[in-house]
Structures are given as structure tokens and as C-alpha cells.
Amino acid sequence: MIKQPIISRKALTVTGDSRTMTLGDEVKRIEQPARLDIKKENWKPTIR
Numbered sequence: 001m002i003k004q005p006i007i008s009r010k011a012l013t014v015t016g017d018s019r020t021m022t023l024g025d026e027v028k029r030i031e032q033p034a035r036l037d038i039k040k041e042n043w044k045p046t047i048r
Helices: none
Strands: 006-016 021-032
């Protein structure tokens, strides 16, 4: 079973320099990449 990555988000309300201004930017960072869990006892069925 593949475990989902853990992603954090941080909202930046105003960014820029003396000539430009950007509103509502968002930074996303992958805290932990997706990974394969090889232990069968941890597997759970997914119904979609």
C-alpha cells in the first residue's frame, strides 16, 4: 500500500518588492514524500 505524502501549506498575504506586489501567495512544502508500506498488516482496503 502506498502512503500519501504529507504536505504543509503556508499562506503569504503580501509578497513582493518596491516595484511589484503579489496578494494571496501560498507556499506548499512536501514534508514527507509518498512511500510504500510493505507490512501487509497495515494495509486497509479503500472504497471509492
